[in-house]
Amino acid sequence: xxxxxxxxxxxxxxxxxxxxxxxxxxxxxxxxxxxxxxxxxxxxxxxxxxxxxxxxxxxxxxxxxxxxxxxxxxxxxxxxxxxxxxxxxxxxxxxxxxxxxxxxxxxxxxxxxxxxxxxxxxxxxxxxxxxxxxxxxxxxxxxxxxxxxxxxxxxxxxxxxxxxxxxxxxxxxxxxxxxxxxxxxxxxxxxxxxxxxxxxxxxxxxxxxx
Numbered sequence: 001x002x003x004x005x006x007x008x009x010x011x012x013x014x015x016x017x018x019x020x021x022x023x024x025x026x027x028x029x030x031x032x033x034x035x036x037x038x039x040x041x042x043x044x045x046x047x048x049x050x051x052x053x054x055x056x057x058x059x060x061x062x063x064x065x066x067x068x069x070x071x072x073x074x075x076x077x078x079x080x081x082x083x084x085x086x087x088x089x090x091x092x093x094x095x096x097x098x099x100x101x102x103x104x105x106x107x108x109x110x111x112x113x114x115x116x117x118x119x120x121x122x123x124x125x126x127x128x129x130x131x132x133x134x135x136x137x138x139x140x141x142x143x144x145x146x147x148x149x150x151x152x153x154x155x156x157x158x159x160x161x162x163x164x165x166x167x168x169x170x171x172x173x174x175x176x177x178x179x180x181x182x183x184x185x186x187x188x189x190x191x192x193x194x195x196x197x198x199x200x201x202x203x204x205x206x207x208x209x210x
Contacts, residue, residue: 006032006059008068008077016084020091022137032059033085041089048075052082094157095137101156102136104180109133116171117143117162119154124171125162 005028009015018024026034036058040051052075056066061078070076075083108114114128128143136156143150154162163176174182 005029008065008081012077012080012084015081016088019084019088022095024088024092026088030085030088033081034089037082037085037089048079048082051086052079055082098136098156101160102133105156105159105183107133108139108183114141114143114159114163115174116166117159118165118169118171119158119162120165122165124166 007029009029033055036055037051039058040054043054045051045054066076066078068077073080108130110130110132112130114130117125117128119125123145125143125145128141131140131142131151133139138153139155139159140151140153160176163179166172167175
């Protein structure tokens with residue numbers, strides 16, 4: 001990993017502004033810090049002090065850099081910079097988790113039944129169907145809680161967790177893996193049906209094997 005581009009910013013807040021937004025591209029100055037932070041997390045470190053020590057060694061930071069503005073800010077300017085780097089990293093990681101979960105589930109079609117879901121509030125939501133899934137971070141669902149019929153917005157990772165939680169409580173028979181496998185099978189059957197419809201003469205039996 002190259003460390004030549006790293007230096008402390010004049011204003012960490014201004015430097016990292018917008019870094020948690022979708023599509024953000026780290027600057028040449030920020031990337032070495034993010035890479036070092038990711039390496040620290042990959043090594044199993046979680047506490048701020050341990051991560052800071054790891055990152056400072058990765059970047060070969062001098063005592064002068066580490067000591068800048070330590071009287072006014074906990075951890076100094078480096079600690080401030082690392083704080084924003086951590087926020088950026090976590091936002092990117094969360095977003096990638098959403099993308100990965102959405103990729104596994106595929107593009108959930110409108111009106112697809114999801115069955116019983118139990119989100120992290122541990123309340124049962126039944127008869128859940130998809131209203132809109134164009135954005136994996138803002139998936140619109142409709143379901144019932146008690147006597148209340150409601151629409152709400154969640155994300156792909158939360159849906160995955162809600163399916164697993166409901167299955168662990170015995171409220172649904174399928175695990176997340178079984179649910180996803182069922183989606184793949186349905187998509188395959190639909191693709192075969194469309195292929196048959198497009199290639200068959202008008203009197204073809206679309207329910208026969210093409």
